[in-house]
Amino acid sequence: MRTIIEPFRIKMTEPIKLISREEREKALEKAQYNVFFLDAEDCCIDLLTDSGTGAMSTEQWAAMMLGDESYAGSKSWKKFETTVQEITGIKHVLPTHQGRAAEHILAQTRLKEGDVIPNNSHFDTTRANIEYVGAQALDLLCSEGFDTTSEFPFKGNMDLQKLHDCIEINGVDKIPFCMMTVTNNTGGGQPVSMENIRAVKALLDRYGIPLVIDACRFAENAYFIHENEPEYRDKTLLEIAQEMFAYADAATMSCKKDGLANIGGFLICNDDKWAEDFRNEFILREGFPTYGGLAGRDLEVIAVGLMEALDYDYQVYRHATVTYLGNKLQKIGIPFVKPIGGHAVFLDARAFLPHIPPLQYPGIGLVNTIYVDGGIRCVELGSVMFGRTDEQGNEVPAPLELVRLAFPRRVYTQSHFDYIIEVLEEVWRTRGKIPGYRITYQPKFLRHFSCRFEPIE
Numbered sequence: 001m002r003t004i005i006e007p008f009r010i011k012m013t014e015p016i017k018l019i020s021r022e023e024r025e026k027a028l029e030k031a032q033y034n035v036f037f038l039d040a041e042d043c044c045i046d047l048l049t050d051s052g053t054g055a056m057s058t059e060q061w062a063a064m065m066l067g068d069e070s071y072a073g074s075k076s077w078k079k080f081e082t083t084v085q086e087i088t089g090i091k092h093v094l095p096t097h098q099g100r101a102a103e104h105i106l107a108q109t110r111l112k113e114g115d116v117i118p119n120n121s122h123f124d125t126t127r128a129n130i131e132y133v134g135a136q137a138l139d140l141l142c143s144e145g146f147d148t149t150s151e152f153p154f155k156g157n158m159d160l161q162k163l164h165d166c167i168e169i170n171g172v173d174k175i176p177f178c179m180m181t182v183t184n185n186t187g188g189g190q191p192v193s194m195e196n197i198r199a200v201k202a203l204l205d206r207y208g209i210p211l212v213i214d215a216c217r218f219a220e221n222a223y224f225i226h227e228n229e230p231e232y233r234d235k236t237l238l239e240i241a242q243e244m245f246a247y248a249d250a251a252t253m254s255c256k257k258d259g260l261a262n263i264g265g266f267l268i269c270n271d272d273k274w275a276e277d278f279r280n281e282f283i284l285r286e287g288f289p290t291y292g293g294l295a296g297r298d299l300e301v302i303a304v305g306l307m308e309a310l311d312y313d314y315q316v317y318r319h320a321t322v323t324y325l326g327n328k329l330q331k332i333g334i335p336f337v338k339p340i341g342g343h344a345v346f347l348d349a350r351a352f353l354p355h356i357p358p359l360q361y362p363g364i365g366l367v368n369t370i371y372v373d374g375g376i377r378c379v380e381l382g383s384v385m386f387g388r389t390d391e392q393g394n395e396v397p398a399p400l401e402l403v404r405l406a407f408p409r410r411v412y413t414q415s416h417f418d419y420i421i422e423v424l425e426e427v428w429r430t431r432g433k434i435p436g437y438r439i440t441y442q443p444k445f446l447r448h449f450s451c452r453f454e455p456i457e
Ligand code: F0G
Pocket: 048, 049, 050, 051, 098, 099, 100, 101, 123, 125, 126, 181, 185, 214, 216, 253, 254, 255, 256, 264, 265
């Protein structure tokens, strides 16, 4: 059969409602044109993020009841530790309340002012945690990653030459570790090949620099390796993940993505000294290291979810939903990042709205119109999220202006996707009328979450 079906049936439902266009306009104005301030119940289809928004399986709900809420050394912790070790082979496992807590502890314990941390592309919280301690977060993405039309299958790869030059220029002492984000969320959810991970590790080994994987979407990355690197065709996703982690000295993880959980994360490492420093910081920030800011039932849920994310049928279905949307958009002529990423479709707002200059934030114009036209919430990944200020105090636009439609895991069905397509087609037809925006308030860090806008008439 050609039709790929959801490999589950629905046992519990949650009502959603489309409020009127007038109500949506009012809600957006009240939110000062930042969709992070909308009430979730005013968003009929919420594609703001795939983080913590998934539906749990029956196995996960059942596992919740087994939660051992002991403060230290609980049974749930043991299950969590064993599962993470089975997938990663990494010695020390510390649960965190979410991914950025792992990043925070890593940055606080290992970095000092003036250090330089290369990555294919840092996610915003990773960058912020690094910059918060006065270190520099460098993106060394391969050139294909900047070309939204390139069909190269591994556009999340690190540029090895740039990495080599970065080490030579800054010196080993300034680079306490290098990171790799799988898949590369910032660059369009694009995967990293095993060949690239291996080559990065080999290069770092020559200088004795540890590799830290940002593993949020490790299972989706494993799926792409399975599909697009012929030597992995006969391996299971678990085996592929195990090899990916075999090249890592440490990893940060948000279990809100490929842990198929609504909350949680971890920080793992092989080095005993790193682990000792992490544990000391943990007690101050997260909690005792065997629960680390999570309830025992969360640890249970994640232990099940991490393995479910590595189920091949689940990944086939997940990828099929994203591809379904991408293929329809392609037919309409809507510009988006190709090939289609693992967890989202990234619209190219610059090509969609060429009449809006980057510093009038075309991504915000598109996000807000998609909300008003269809009650669909999505997010800008462009100059608001990733723009920076240069030494003269001028705002520098981000290299790409993207709008992400991220797909919660196991939540929406094909008719929801058909509705999304219909809305986007209408937005595309009337795109000439979409305004740019100016910022009326912004905080110092992670401004996209809380800045306010007004449309430019
Ligand atoms: N790294 C990557 C690649 C991420 O995508 C995220 C979160 C994090 C780290 C931080 O994890 O949210 O658990 O603290 N990304 C979410 C998103 C927020 O919408 O893409 P967290």
